[in-house]
Amino acid sequence: MxxxxxxxxxxxxxxxxxxxxxxxxxxxxxxxxxxxxxxxxxxxxxxxxxxxxxxxxxxxxxxxxxxxxxxxxxxxxxxxxxxxxxxxxxxxxxxxxxxxxxxxxxxxxxxxxxxxxxxxxxxxxxxxxxxxxxxxxxxxxxxxxxxxxxxxxxxFRSGKTLSHIISADTAEVRVDGPDLLVGDIYIMNVGLKSNQDIIRERGMGFILTPLNANSKVTISNLGQRQAILYDLSTILGVYRDDGEPALIPMAKLDMKDGRLAVFMLPQDKDKRKALKVIGRVPILESAVRMPTEAKVNKQEG
Structure with a gap:
């Protein structure tokens, strides 16, 4: 042998x-x-x-x-x-x-x-x-x-997820006249009363708070925001059809402090499951930014 x-x-x-x-x-x-x-x-x-x-x-x-x-x-x-x-x-x-x-x-x-x-x-x-x-x-x-x-x-099979860089909480979805808000963050204008009624009935909102300056820039990336909306819509379903722009999921920044508001109309209104999904969204390599690593910021620190 x-x-x-x-x-x-x-x-x-x-x-x-x-x-x-x-x-x-x-x-x-x-x-x-x-x-x-x-x-x-x-x-x-x-x-x-x-x-x-x-x-x-x-x-x-x-x-x-x-x-x-x-x-x-x-x-x-x-x-x-x-x-x-x-x-x-x-x-x-x-x-x-x-x-x-x-x-x-x-x-x-x-x-x-x-x-x-x-x-x-x-x-x-x-x-x-x-x-x-x-x-x-x-x-x-x-x-x-x-x-x-x-x-x-x-x-190396998988990278980090959003739970490493943000904390996520549920937030109230409010329709104030034609204005749609998640918590205190403005999302968009909804003109049709039928759409307003659907949003009041089925709307879910979340506030994502960045843990540091790097994560603030990362979640502001449009590609990273779209990844959050896609994962939520894939797992929880989405209550819309083609040609209904008022019912599309959206993510908007609070320009003052960098918080991200997420609005969607899911088929499955399970808030605990939604928070888990948000936490497991992959951090996209192309969206990662590290401004704190810049020499000018280190010198100021």
């Missing part, structure tokens, strides 16, 4: 690397409330890409051992392919978004596309590390390296 392992060390290292790369991709593959990737065909596409990424990462090690340095060009080609995947996801989601009652928004779409590209690189990293240690040392060390790489993958 030991003679077989030694004689086929590189082959077994490649197979082990591929196995851990595929496991890493399966760990990161989840169809959730957004129904993306779709099941089963969307999943098949991403699993297939994961297998390709795992094979590329695993094969690179024995190729370099054989002093076949052109193998690096395959990794660069893979990077180009995965960038094309990101572009494909962006275009697909943008087309679908125009048919949603409450859209995701360009920032949310770009975040999803970026995640799918980045996860393929994590698969390459996992298979490369596993194959490297299996070939350099032995299969047992390769297994250990593969296990550690899966822990790294699990850590």
């Amino acid at each position: 030991s003679h077989f392992l030694i004689a086929n060390k590189q082959l077994l290292g490649v197979l082990l690397g591929m196995a851990f790369g595929i496991i890493a991709r399966l760990l990161m593959l989840k169809t959730d409330y957004r129904q993306y990737p779709t099941y089963p065909h969307g999943r098949i596409i991403h699993i297939s890409l994961g297998v390709i990424a795992a094979a590329l990462g695993a094969v690179a090690v024995p190729a370099l051992y054989s002093k076949d340095y052109t193998a690096i060009t395959f990794l660069s080609l893979a990077a180009q392919q995965f960038r094309d995947v990101r572009k494909m996801e962006r275009e697909t989601l943008t087309k679908i978004d125009s048919l949603e009652l409450v859209s995701r928004g360009a920032t949310y779409i770009e975040g999803i596309a970026m995640v799918f590209e980045g996860r393929n690189y994590l698969v390459i990293m996992s298979s490369l590390l596993t194959s490297l240690f299996a070939v350099m040392v032995n299969l047992w060390v390769g297994l250990l390296a593969g296990g550690i790489s899966l822990l790294i993958v699990h850590h």
Whole structure:
């Protein structure tokens, strides 16, 4: 048995690397409330890409051992392919978004596309590390390296959520004449009495208070606000149809202190569930701003 392992060390290292790369991709593959990737065909596409990424990462090690340095060009080609995947996801989601009652928004779409590209690189990293240690040392060390790489993958599988940067509370939805307010924050003008009656009956409001200066700028981003509205509408449903602009969910800032008022008409009027949904909305990487890290602010501090 030991003679077989030694004689086929590189082959077994490649197979082990591929196995851990595929496991890493399966760990990161989840169809959730957004129904993306779709099941089963969307999943098949991403699993297939994961297998390709795992094979590329695993094969690179024995190729370099054989002093076949052109193998690096395959990794660069893979990077180009995965960038094309990101572009494909962006275009697909943008087309679908125009048919949603409450859209995701360009920032949310770009975040999803970026995640799918980045996860393929994590698969390459996992298979490369596993194959490297299996070939350099032995299969047992390769297994250990593969296990550690899966822990790294699990850590980077998801980012922070809004609960890290804001505190959310319910607020009264008021219709004062034609003016719609959530708490003390003005939302919009509602002229039709029929719409005013629907808002009084079904309206829900929330106030999101930023915890610091960075979070104040982040939640003011229009893409981040749209992500909040999309997640709420997807999970709780939305009481509107196409061509009813007065019933569309909205999020408006209090210009004085940076609080964000969220107004919506849900199908499921469960305030506790809504607060949980808001807390679990992902912080979009493209929306994150850190003004406190600027040198001028540090000098003032």
